[in-house]
Amino acid sequence: MLTVVSGRGDNPLVSAPRRSADQEAFRDLTDRWLSSHASANTRAAYAVDLAKFGQWCAARRAVPLRVDAATVAAFQAAQHAAGHSVATQRRRWSALSSFFQFALDAGTIDVNPASAGQRPALPDLGRSTTPILTADAVDAYLQVAQALDPRLDALVALLVLDGLKLGEALALDVDDVRGRPPNVTVVVRRRGDDAQRIVLQPRTAGAVGRCVDRRVGEPLFTGPRRHGVAHRLTRFGADHLLKKLDDDGVSANALRRFHITAHHTTGADLDEIRDRAGLDDVRTVRRYLQPDHPAPAHSEWPG
DSSP: OOBBSSSSSOOOTHHHHHHHHHHHHHHHHHHHHHOOOOOHHHHHHHHHHHHHHHHHHHHHBBBBOOOOOHHHHHHHHHHHHTTHHHHHHHHHHHHHHHHHHHHHHTTSSSSOTTTTTTOOOOOOOOOOSOOOOOHHHHHHHHHHHHHHHHHHHHHHHHHTTOOOOHHHHHHOOOEEEEEEETTTEEEETTTEEEEEEEEEEEEHHHHHHHTTOOOSSSSSOOOOOOTTOOOOOOHHHHHHHHHTSSSTTOOOHHHHHHHHHHHHTTOHHHHHHHHTTTOOOOOHHHHHHOSSSOOOOTTHHHH
C-alpha cells in the first residue's frame, strides 16, 4: 500500500525514523540488486532507473519499498507523460519488476507490485528475416566444424556460443587471447576504438586454443599464406569456410541470432544480451526475437 506523508506534519502512522529506516533499506537493497548484474552497462542503466523511481517517490512522500501496483502504474504513466522513449519506459518497467522480485525473494516485501503491470508496447519495427536455427542444427554445425578446420571450429563457437559479430571475430589477433582452456578471454574491439574483454564459454575456449596453437603476432583467423606471411581471413574467406557446414550455406548472422534467442530463453535480461552481443539498442535485440517461435536452449548453453 502506498504510504504518503502529508505536507502538514508527519503522517502519524509513519514516523520519521521509520521512513529513514525504509530509505536506508531501499538503498541497501538497490546496491545488492545492482551487484547481482554482471554487465557494467546494465548496472549503470538500472542505477539511473532506480534513482529516478526513488526521486519520484520522494517528491510524493512515498516509501519505495511500500508502494503498491497502482503506484508503479502511476510512475509508468508519469514517464510516458514526460516524453521518455518507449524503450526507456520498458527498460524502467523491467528494472522495477526485477528489483521488486529481488526484494520479494529476499523477504523484504510480500508481493511484487510491478508483476501485474503492463509494459509499454514498442512500435512494430518489423521482424528479422534471418532464419532461426534449431538446437539440433547448431549441435551438428559445431560437430562438423570441429572435424573440418580449427579456424571454422573457433569461428562458429565465437558466433553461436559467445555472440560475437563476424567482423569482431575476424578482427581478433592471437595476442588478444589470454589464458588457457577452459579459462580464456579475448579482447573484442567495438564501437570505434572501444575494447571489451569477454570471458569465453568453455567450448569456445578450447576451440580458440586449438586455433591459436603456438602462433604469436598473427591474426587469429588467417587465410592462405603468401610468401610465408599470414594474412587476416577476409569476410569472403569466412563465408567460404561457413559454407562447409551445410549445402545451404548457413550465415554468420543466423548463428549469432541463435546465440541471442537461446540466451533469451534462459531468462537473461535484454540489456545484458545487448551488451554481450555488442548491439547499440535493445530494440535490435527485440527484432531478433520472435516470441511465437522461440529457439530452444542449446544443449551446451551455459545458462
